[in-house]
Amino acid sequence: MHNPGGELADLRGWVSSAEEATTIRRALRARLVGVPLGDGDRASLDRGIALFERALRATFANTPPTRATAAFTGDAQALAMLRGNVSGSFLVERTKLQRLRDVLKRVHDQEDVDNNEVAEAIDLFAKLNARALDCFRRASVSDFIIPES
């Protein structure tokens, strides 16, 4: 979209990212505290796995998503954060992405999994959650209104 700064802050995207990170984190926490997974938890984990898959593909293809392409889908914003394209965000190494994707898969399929690795995944989604909330607070609605001529 057209915008003087060349970048687009999408509040909706940040809210969705924060929400997504929270639900995935909750599903992982359920595994840790021994509460059976519900359908909603499994769906959240599915989305988390898909997020990692896309991040891995983007890494492999060396085509990091830009802010513009990341805009308007919370998931894509989370992806941008994982890839370190958002100011102040963090990079997640490829091997860690692969490992955490496998953790999510095993939690989803209710297979054995190391609790430390689940805790590590929870920590990552906690960071994503915090970053998305922070981006939302710093963004402003005027950032994505097309200015006059």
Added chain:
Amino acid sequence: MTAAKAWDDLGSRFVLNRAVERVQSLVREIARIAAKDFAFPLPGKLLDLLREEAEAIGAELSKLDQDPVIWNPQTPSEDRLDAIRTLATKMQWVHVRVSVVAGVDSSRLPFEMVGAFEELAAGLMNCRAVEFILQPKFEYNYTVLPLRKLFKQPAMQDALLLSMPSADCASVALHTLFLHELGHPAFQQRIEKLLRPYVVVATAGADSALTAQIDAEVNRRLLAKGVPPPPQGPPHNATLSLWQLQFGQERLTLFDECVRVLFAWTEELWCDLCAARLVGPAYLCAYEALILPFLATNEPSHSHPDSWLRLQVLNSFLNDEAAREPQLQSITALFGTYAQPLSGLKQPAYATLPIPYQVAQYVLSPASGSNFLEVLTASVLAIVPSPITRPTFLDEIGRGLQQLEQLIPIDPYLHARGSERAGSGPGAAGEEREPPRLTAEEVVSFVFYCYWLFKLKGYGQWATRFNWQPERCDEVLTQMSLKALEAADLRRRFLKQNRGL
């Protein structure tokens, strides 16, 4: 359970309960705003959606209150608080959108334009229907915000929030700037992909023409980064190679920057030409009236070309339009008096500006002989219909004015004005009259606009009824506009009749 843990639970539940209270307040606030009698139906629909969203957040908070994972003794309190705060952020997001909708006030805009503009926007964006909501804002600016960015609902796919300066809501002539704004979604949906390769090719062409300047800029950037310059004398392979590598990389970066600037300027100029195609010189007059006084500088930016270049391109386009469509020549001749002062606008010293601006100016200036401008113009002509070939737009405007005329008798007022001039009217007797709210320039601009449309369409009945002569246009149209804007009740009646409220 330890004492600290119990306090954690207590603290988290306290925060949760406060969040629930905030949701309740938010729902009440939305209901209060929704009680307002909006002139158009869309704001009410949006507020309904927002109320549903707020209530859904309340339901989620209630669900959270019973969540066995969140309140599990092993779950750290950070997880709970983050879950609550994420929901609170959703509330804040609803609040932001309520503020957008709460500020709308379509009744302050001359409504006879709205239907025509909506239909026009649908044509430009190549979609079935576009719906507007209008928002006066305390900025000297026109903006457009596609509502799909604020609302996920499919109904919002082609709805636009347009804003205009609150102080100038009544300045109908300025509203031709909306047509520039409507160009943005049309450009992004239909033109962007087509023009991108041309932008890259044009940038490459300018790159060849401005090689010396570009190389000098790349050298300057490398030195500023601390890259050691190539050694003097016989080449030293390793160092030279490093310099060359960095030079090539920096040059590519600069090329990308040039493409981005040229593309942004192209979009702006496309929108300018879109508006000029639709309303001719009236757009230019509005541009002068609103943009020029508030420019911080006449220099370009990464997103916008400077006004000098924009006016050159507009002028050239309007002259070509007159050549393409002889019916427009009389209007263009009238415009000549407006174009005159523009020649006094100072051209920026492009050679001293950043390289991307030099490149964009080189490509887009009508004087440069670049054929990119022809491509740009062709894309405007392909997408944007001339009013001559767009009877529905004209019909809409005509119908709006006709309905307005039925509601607002303007003849008596015109007679009064005539008597006043003759020295026997109410004004002559010392009776205080409200001064016109439109400036002379606004009236002239609006007259251009309407006169152009009427002339092309041949609204004979109007000519007969008002003894239609160009010199009387300003009087008739000014009074129509003023009466319309002042007659809020009549406006509401019109809207109810025509919008099914």
